Amino acid sequence: MMFTDAVDQIKRASTFAALGEGEATYKAYAKIVHPDAVSEADNATATWAFAALSKLYHERSRLVASGDIADLSAGDDGQLIKVPREPGDNDLMEAEADALRTLREKGDPKYRPYVARLLDTYLHEDEARKRRRVNVIRRLDGFVPLSVVGKRDPRDVAWIWRRLLVGLGWAHQAGVIHGAVLEDHVLIHPGEHGLALVDWCYSGASVKAIVAARKDDYPPEVRNDKRATPATDIYMATALMVRLMDDPPAPLTRFAQGCLYDKPRMRPQDAWRLLHELDETLHSLYGPRKFRPFTV
Template sequence: MMAVASGDIAELYAAGDAILKVPRLPADNDLMRAEARALTTLQRDGDARHRAYAPRLIQSFTHEDGDGARRTAVVLERQAGFVPLTGLEHRLDPRDVAWMWRRLLTGLGWAHRAGLVHGAILPEHVLIHPGEHGVVLVDWCYSVAPGASIPALVARHRRAYPPEVLARQPASPATDIYMASGLMLRLIADPPAALRRFAAGCRYAAPRMRPQDAWRLLGELDELLEDLYGLRRFRPFALPA
């Protein structure tokens, strides 16, 4: 079986309409188990209207290789037509980022209401469907319940994390809001001043100073976008060359 992608900690293999995800190191089995728990929680406890914001867990199992090393693997529903935000930083029109930002906040609000903090809102973990304006949050390996510390970080994205993650302090919905706001702002080629101020208000160093409710923040974003661009309407989007 040939790998179709390499994640932060795992190799991903195509298996029909599914993706098999296997950690490269047995030491990361705890992160794989965290992903399986998070996706199970979202499928069981999350509002069914929003389940498309995360991949569906098909199964989780332990694989033992020829050397006796045991790895926790997960099988996920494949996200056909979706691509990561990797490589799009500073390249997009703010009107195109608007729908991504709105959907990302919707997905985060859904996860937070189910009792989860994603913990790693990074370009490769946010998939978009360009034609259908879909968004899926992937790689729930770093997710925790509010009040727990994020177990690991992606070293190359260290500057994208809020202070509480770097200090191994408790995470909260404000942790995801900090990372999501920074990511969305970085996608825009020339962010309007109003969007810069909006993102800055979501990225204070102290978590208590940031917004705590992604769905309420979505309402504030909608008001800002209407002031900037008028009533919301569908804007066709194609990935830049």
């Protein structure tokens, strides 16, 4: 497509759908009308066309949620488009993309449902020439964050705890640390007892950022040294489960306390091994596992 043709089509388009669908269409037009890609004589026209294209592209989506650093909008075909509010957080978006790619490439495929799938990642430049790293993620239908669940009977929390340790153990075996196991970052499917970890922007052994409003929920090595290990995820996951349980029995309280020491080396290091210990504790309390319907 020629530059003049692309500009003409953008002028006539009242919605992005008039140009096409998805990120591929946006990228194709952006490549043609970007001000850096044209002659000086066409620069003013290109600047207008690129701004109009960006406006059409973002208006095509509807806001689904606002996270710690980014807004999520519904895109085409079950996509979630995650855009940071500040370009200064592009490194966190890149960390998420790297983590999700690593999990898909190195992690055991049977555990992939424990995370959303990364569909695309790219740099978007807005009309003000600010560049943001955009991650496109497969939407997890039917899932809700633990922040809307509220306190529950420990027997109901048990399946969430077990699945959380499975997901973390899988990530750790692939060499990925989540780094922010908090209520809004753990999604569950109540009917199917599914679980997924989201918002991998804080992943990595070197802590680039934390959720400031939840600073007190991080272990000392994050607050003081900006370091994270698998024991960090285990600490945060345990603290989250403690917050979720209503009147936990003493054996579960003791089990949790063993995962909440200030020093990382004193905590369990292996989530899957810890899962076996949790199963033993649950069996001694409640007997063989039974499916308990869960509603929100």
